[in-house]
Amino acid sequence: MSISVQHLHKHFNGFKAVNDVSFSVEDGEFVSLLGPSGSGKSTILRCVAGLEIPSSGQIMINSEDVTHIPVEERNVGFVFQHYALFKHMTVFENIAFGLKVRKIPRKERDEKVKQLLELVGLTGFEGRMPSQLSGGQRQRVALARALAPEPKLLLLDEPFGALDTRLRKVLRSWLKKLHDRVGLTTLLVTHDQDEAFELSDRILVIHQGAIQQDASAKTIFNEPATDFVATFVGETNRVEGMVRHGLVEWGPFKFIPLTNLKERTKATVLFRPIDVYVSSQKEKEDEVPGTIQSTRFLGALEELHIKLNDGDFILIAQIPKGVAHESGFGVGKKVYVKVTSFHVFGKIRVN
Ligand code: ATP
Secondary structure (H helix, E strand, C coil): CCEEEEEEEEEECCEEEEEEEEEEECCCCEEEEECCCCCCHHHHHHHHHCCCCCCEEEEEECCEECCCCCHHHCCEEEEECCCCCCCCCCHHHHHHHHHHHCCCCHHHHHHHHHHHHHHCCCCCCCCCCHHHCCHHHHHHHHHHHHHCCCCCEEEEECCCCCCCHHHHHHHHHHHHHHHHHHCCEEEEEECCHHHHHHHCCEEEEEECCEEEEEECHHHHHHCCCCHHHHHHCCCCEEEEEEEECCEEEECCEEECCCCCECCCCEEEEEECHHHEEEECCCCCCCCEEEEEEEEEECCCEEEEEEEECCCCCEEEEEEEHHHHHHCCCCCCCEEEEEECCCEEEECECCC
8 A cells, every 4th residue: 555645734723743745655665754752753644644634735545535534444554652452351352343343243353363463472362451461562462453454554653662672672673574574554653763774664854844854774874865864863973164175174174075065164064973983003194193082881882082183173983892992992092083984064056
């Protein structure tokens, strides 16, 4: 089932929560809406579900205009973070609920619930009440309940939001496998970059009600379209340089922009800590001397805060823990640094 959203606007008392959003999702695709809190992700999803009426714009599901079609006629399944299970019903009854409403015969219903319990790995739990389940098990029941009426489209709004990091990871890879097996078109709302990266074929980065970038996780990480995307997705060094002779100068560094920037204007340069190469000895001409001011333990990586010798410039590098240890990269150590990959955003020169 495909989705096409065209020029979607949603205002709440004059406040533009969604501002001219257009995108499409192909049949079987897994697409995430990623953005900070309040950016409008849920509102977009709710408009697709039919829980919110757009101020203007069009929503098509399978080439059919559903903009004004009520939620129950859209054949979508949804799971929300706070979409609680029916407390007074067993796991079995919860999953069977949508089938009962649709008056599916008992035998068929029982068979379907059995299959779903197997799919979500909860066979044997059918007689339990929701209060007798862990958070992750409850989320899986919620997913099974959403899948029961065989929706053609699955809408998920922070479905694992309330769970701890480990459980989120387990359910994430479980959802990925489920999606690959069932091939259901899925639209997920999340503010968790790792979640979006692991699950999605494509990610829409949302900021202030608008799409900043619509691309694969790889493209979003390696080629962020805007300053916002680069800063929001992954950690980054963000510095202001001056454009001189076509280059952006920041301390001893000179960055070559991809576009012609206006001379003597400020430009923002973003580079990831993992793209800072650090060595004990000067190996190449373009390496700049500095001193490690502080370090931070990040598990597999070690973060180094390095003050350049030339001027008052500090940058952050992240390197594998083993390398840091072998090279003796501790506080006070003199090092040489080089930025291996960066992005420049500035005022483009109009000739
Ligand atoms: P979060 O990750 O915190 O859920 P979000 O990106 O999903 O955020 P939305 O829930 O879509 O954001 O909200 C976008 C903006 O619209 C917010 O500023 C919110 O306060 C506002 N908003 C959402 N629903 C309503 C409503 N029913 N009435 C008024 N304002 C609303």
